[in-house]
Amino acid sequence: MKRLETVPALLAVTFLSLALFSGCGGPKPASEAGDGAVPSGLTEYMPEAAPEQGDWLLLRLPTEMPHLNPLTSTDYYSGKVLDYIFDGMLIRNPVTLEMEPWVAESYEVSEDHLVYTFHLRKDVVFSDGAPLTAQDVKFTFDRLKDPAVDAPHLRNYIADITSVEVVDDYTVRFTCDKPYYLHAVVIGGMYIIPKHIYGVGDFNNHPNNRAPVGSGLYVLESWATGREVVLSRNTRFWGAAEKGLPHFDKIKFIAITDDNAAFQVLARGDMDAMRLLPEDWVRRANTPKFTERFNRFTTGRPAFNYIGWNTRKPQFSDRETRRALAMLMNRNQIITEIYQGLAMPVVAGFMPGTPENNGSLVPISFDPAGAAALLGQAGWLDSNGDGTLDRDGTEFRFDAFITNQNPVAEKILTLYKEELARAGIELVIRPMEWASLLDRVDKRDFDVILMAWMMTPDPDPYQIWHSSQAEKGSNYVGFVNEEADRLVEAARVSFDRNERIRLYHRFQEILYGEQPYLFMMAPKELMAVDKRIQGIRGHLFGMEEREWFAPRALQRYGG
Numbered sequence: 001m002k003r004l005e006t007v008p009a010l011l012a013v014t015f016l017s018l019a020l021f022s023g024c025g026g027p028k029p030a031s032e033a034g035d036g037a038v039p040s041g042l043t044e045y046m047p048e049a050a051p052e053q054g055d056w057l058l059l060r061l062p063t064e065m066p067h068l069n070p071l072t073s074t075d076y077y078s079g080k081v082l083d084y085i086f087d088g089m090l091i092r093n094p095v096t097l098e099m100e101p102w103v104a105e106s107y108e109v110s111e112d113h114l115v116y117t118f119h120l121r122k123d124v125v126f127s128d129g130a131p132l133t134a135q136d137v138k139f140t141f142d143r144l145k146d147p148a149v150d151a152p153h154l155r156n157y158i159a160d161i162t163s164v165e166v167v168d169d170y171t172v173r174f175t176c177d178k179p180y181y182l183h184a185v186v187i188g189g190m191y192i193i194p195k196h197i198y199g200v201g202d203f204n205n206h207p208n209n210r211a212p213v214g215s216g217l218y219v220l221e222s223w224a225t226g227r228e229v230v231l232s233r234n235t236r237f238w239g240a241a242e243k244g245l246p247h248f249d250k251i252k253f254i255a256i257t258d259d260n261a262a263f264q265v266l267a268r269g270d271m272d273a274m275r276l277l278p279e280d281w282v283r284r285a286n287t288p289k290f291t292e293r294f295n296r297f298t299t300g301r302p303a304f305n306y307i308g309w310n311t312r313k314p315q316f317s318d319r320e321t322r323r324a325l326a327m328l329m330n331r332n333q334i335i336t337e338i339y340q341g342l343a344m345p346v347v348a349g350f351m352p353g354t355p356e357n358n359g360s361l362v363p364i365s366f367d368p369a370g371a372a373a374l375l376g377q378a379g380w381l382d383s384n385g386d387g388t389l390d391r392d393g394t395e396f397r398f399d400a401f402i403t404n405q406n407p408v409a410e411k412i413l414t415l416y417k418e419e420l421a422r423a424g425i426e427l428v429i430r431p432m433e434w435a436s437l438l439d440r441v442d443k444r445d446f447d448v449i450l451m452a453w454m455m456t457p458d459p460d461p462y463q464i465w466h467s468s469q470a471e472k473g474s475n476y477v478g479f480v481n482e483e484a485d486r487l488v489e490a491a492r493v494s495f496d497r498n499e500r501i502r503l504y505h506r507f508q509e510i511l512y513g514e515q516p517y518l519f520m521m522a523p524k525e526l527m528a529v530d531k532r533i534q535g536i537r538g539h540l541f542g543m544e545e546r547e548w549f550a551p552r553a554l555q556r557y558g559g
Contacts (some may be wrong), residue, residue: 041281041298041526046534047547051247055555057533057548058272060262061229061253063405063434067209068220070191071143072150074474075438076454082191084231084251086214089118089137090188094539097457099188103132103215103238107188113179113495116187120170124238126194127219134172138164139195141174141187143203150204152473156463157186181495182458217246217546229253247535247549249558257405266528269293273529273545277408278340281526294528299538301525302455304346305409307400307416307518308477310446315396320378322515326364327371328419329518338411343523348508349464351455352522355501358508363519371423382424389424397426398447401440404431409450412520441476449476457541461507462488465516479516532556 065078070086073079089104101107104118124132141164143149160176160183167173174187197213198206212220215238218231231251239245254270256262259277263284266274276285276296285296309316309325316322335343350357380389380396389396402409410429417427427448432440440446453464462469467485469475487507491500511517527543529536532554535547550556 041296042536043297043299043538045295045297045529045531045536047537049534049551051244051535051547051549052552053244053247053249053549054552054558055248055550056250056252056557057248057545057550058252058254058270059545060266060271060274061255062259062262063257063403064226064255066435066438068212068223069206069209070193070212070214071140071154072204072209074153075434077434081220081229081231081253082212082214083216084218084246085212085216085220086191086193087124087132087216088189088191089120090184092185092189092457094537094541094544097541099185102188103192104188107184109184113181113183114176116174116176116183117167118172118174118188120172121238122170124215125236126197126213126215127234127236128194128197128213129236130194130196132192132194132215133169134166135169136192136195137172138166139199140190140193143193143198144190146203148204152469153463154190156466156469156473157182157460161187178493179495180492181500182460182492185458218251221250227255229255245546247546259405259407266294269530272533273527276526276528278338278342278523278526281342282340285528290528293531295531295536297525297527297529297536297538297543298342299525299527299543300540301523302351302541303452304349304351304455304522305450305452305520306346306349307520308449308451309516309518310444310448310476311478311480311516312444313398313447314392314394315398316447318378319514320374321380322518323364324371324374324378325420325425326515326518327367327374328423328425329416329520330366330419331363331521332366334412334415335521338408338415339521339523342526343521345521346519348511349453349455349461349517349519350459350504350508354459355497356459356504358505358512360505361508361512364515368419368423375423380424387424388426395426396424397428399428399430400448400450401430401432401437401446402450403434403437405434406431413450444476444478446476455541459504460488460492461504462492465507465511477516479514481510481514484510 063077065075068078068082070082087103089102090099091102093100103121103124105121107116107118109116120134126132144151144154144158160178160180161174162177163175165173176183194213197208217234217237219234221230221232223229233246233249256265262274263280265271267290309322311317331345335341344352345363346352347361347363379391383390400413413429420427441449463474465475465479465484466488467480470478470480484507487503491503494500532550533548534551535549537547
């Protein structure tokens with residue numbers, strides 16, 4: 001499953017996992033240093049030190065999530081908190097990327113890939129003490145399949161599940177009407193919610209959306225809107241002795257929307273870790289005083305940002321216009337001047353460097369002359385000589401919506417706006433609150449959005465690109481293409497990765513030709529973490545904060 005992000009995209013994988021360590025290690029240089037004068041960072045710090053328990057971890061919350069419900073929340077920020085509160089039956093190992101037993105101690109798959117049977121542990125309880133049973137698993141998926149529940153972004157992943165059967169209190173069986181290569185990942189990774197709590201009342205507006213109850217490492221201790229979200233150790237966590245988790249007594253997410261203010265809080269030591277803007281990476285975070293206290297990490301990041309055209313709007317309904325708009329973005333300038341060289345262009349939404357990414361496609365070059373010619377072919381002319389292109393009596397103007405806490409997005413659009421103006425196109429930048437932006441996106445009430453997607457180890461473009469998701473789902477831009485539908489449907493039922501790669505490569509050729517997104521870039525992860533925090537590793541799909549800990553000698557908070 002994919003979650004929306006603001007830009008610059010923050011990093012997470014939908015299914016997080018853990019690792020246990022022994023021995024000691026030390027800092028190592030990044031394998032991928034910055035370009036030219038851009039200083040490099042670490043990829044790990046004391047990764048094999050023996051974890052110790054205690055202390056608090058203080059992190060930043062750049063924007064407020066609308067609510068906390070594992071089934072209806074769609075944004076990255078809620079997902080980041082929910083990851084600590086809820087459990088799935090399986091969990092992804094961040095090193096191997098394989099799904100491993102978690103709440104389920106084992107599972108079986110029929111030879112035809114249509115029946116999945118999960119055997120649950122008998123010692124798992126929710127944080128209120130109620131046991132987690134097969135009834136809770138069935139309830140979770142029944143709610144997901146209920147069309148009245150606001151979960152279309154997840155429902156597309158379980159569309160093939162025809163029944164969820166409680167075999168006994170700790171055995172649950174899923175039957176599907178067609179194979180899907182991600183069924184085990186989707187079923188096993190779905191967070192399980194307690195029936196006795198969420199089974200009463202209006203699910204979409206449930207009071208526990210502000211007070212979630214799960215079986216995970218932490219419980220929600222408090223949520224002061226606009227100030228902080230505090231998680232405290234779940235004293236009933238089933239795996240505390242076996243897994244040695246959680247390491248921290250509390251995790252505090254400090255709500256600071258302004259990047260400059262957040263950096264100041266970090267620099268004075270009132271926060272332990274924060275993602276950095278590229279310009280801060282090369283300037284304010286590169287001073288001896290800062291680096292004396294903080295380690296800095298430069299790692300890959302499985303996320304890309306994009307400009308999404310609402311193809312239902314007349315000005316974005318033809319691919320010639322969309323391609324011309326792509327030719328008016330100077331990506332090299334943005335990468336150099338805004339990202340300080342710490343980003344790479346993306347072509348069609350797959351993670352660069354992976355086999356699924358079609359490497360034969362090259363980013364569309366900045367070409368104002370070519371764009372002008374293409375716009376002319378599409379019927380855009382300055383017929384009244386006012387300097388703005390028009391077609392069918394309508395001038396080429398549009399609004400681009402971004403979050404109001406995102407200076408990088410605003411800088412990107414400001415550069416882009418200048419190029420568009422030179423081409424006779426007017427762009428108006430419309431910053432707004434994150435929750436309001438999500439609401440507009442859900443309602444398809446926008447011309448253009450600048451956002452980002454996380455990429456997962458098992459790419460499935462269905463959620464974002466299948467035509468069935470255009471009216472209510474994550475295909476916000478309204479992309480409809482019969483061949484693309486056939487390709488992503490065929491990939492879903494193929495258990496041969498090479499076959500899926502072939503299908504995805506053709507699928508990306510279609511996206512490349514149609515340009516429903518202006519695919520921009522995949523920025524690198526730039527993190528600053530207080531040196532008291534150890535056990536840090538840069539995995540292929542991101543850093544895993546569950547591995548982090550503070551040695552007792554360096555702990556600051558708590559008893």
